[in-house]
Amino acid sequence: MAENPIPDGPMQWHSDYIPYLDSLQGREDAFFFTRDDDQNRQKTWFEPKNLMTDECILARECSSHKKKMLQRAVRMYCIKDMREFKVDDSNKSIWRLVCKRKTQGCRWLLRGIVKPDGLWEITKFHPKHTCDMGQSRADHFNLDINMIAHVLLKHIEETPRMPIKTCISMVHSKYGKIISKRKGFLGHRHAFEMIFxxxxxxxxxxxxxDDVYGRYDIKLLIVVDMDANGSIFPLAFVITANESNETWGMFLTHLKTHVIKGRQGICVLSDSHKGILHNMRTLEGWQPPHVYHRYCLRHLKANLQKKFGNDT
Ligand SMILES: [Zn+2]
Structure with missing residues (x-):
């Protein structure tokens, strides 16, 4: 029997067969309770929409198809419970947690292991805390970057440059916690990288x-550099509608702000396209001693041959 019994009430899903999990409507992330008494039962755990008011139960015999889903459910439970855990052991087959304040003698414990059928199941759970949390904190130790990114994902897909302030308030309305700016930034970056x-x-x-060349009527403007091994690597690029004074000006301005920054003595080798020439003459900070411009000999040769023929 589960130490933290499942309250009686209507089940969202019911089966006489356990495991009977393929029928969970393809929900790979489903998290469910199983219980062996006179009748086998299971209850799917759907993520609480509002963690503050919705039910969030965790018990022994809770199972999940994936470790990360089990981890997420446990984190949500602990955030709601306003208690914190630390990971005691974690590998391919076990996830064992103890109370973060174990040194106070608190015996809170949770262990999830992967069963032969591949399901992650909570096989040990002492849900009672005897520790003293002290002053309640605005943030929560187990509200990690993944949990934060999960909230922001959909919004950052629409608004990639969403301000950190907005991220923090979204996290607050989901989990009821006020995270630091740093956590907000890291969560934002994680969500951004998950999408893009x-x-x-x-x-x-x-x-x-490479297909961009020739096939489409757009241009790839790119800056490359050479590493200590003599290998070429890309520094920055942009895809533009054409190659002109405007597009090169825009690209070079961004390049200066984000890549060159305050550095001096930069040498630029180019194919001397008139858009590059124009901007390197007129844009602020693109002349010596900041930047020195030289022509690429290969391009010079190719341009000469193109203009005067191969006899040149
Ligand atoms: Zn405790």
Whole structure:
């Protein structure tokens, strides 16, 4: 029997067979209770819409298809319970938690293990805290970056540059906790990377954009550099409608703000497109001693041959 019995009441889902889990409407993230008494029962755990007012029960024999779903449910439960845990052991087959204030003699304990059928199940749970939380904190130790990103995901997809202040208030209305600006920033960044990928992965995907050349009437403006091994790597790029004074001006302005920053003595090698020439003459901070402009010899040769023919 579960130590924290499931209250009697209508079940959202009922089966005489356990496990009978394939019928959970393809919800891979489903989290459910099972109980063996005179009748086998299970109850699907749907994430509380409002953590402050909705039911959030955790018991032994709770199962989940995925470890991360179990972790999420436990974190939500503990946030609602206003108690904090720390991870005692975590690997492919076990997730064991103790009270964060175990040193006070608190025996709160939870253990989830993966069963032979692949389900993560809570096999041990001492739900009573005897510790003293002290002054209640606005934030919660177990409200981690993943939990924060989960709230922000949908909004950041629509508004990638959502202010951190807004992120913090969204987290507050979901979990009732006021997180620090730093946590807000990290949660925002995590959500952003989940949607758009990291800068590194974007650069890795860059060769796939070779198709842009010729096939479409748009341009790829790109700045590359050379590392200590003599290998070329991309520094920044932008896709524009055309190659002009305006687009090169916009790109170079961003390049200066985000990549060059305050550095001096930068050498730029270019194919001397008139958009580049124009901006390097006129844009502020693109002349010596900040930036020195040289022509790429390969492009110079190619341009000469194009203009005067191969005999040149
Ligand atoms: Zn405790």
């Amino acid at each position: 990928g990291t800068w590194e992965s974007s650069f890795r995907a860059l060769p796939g954009w």
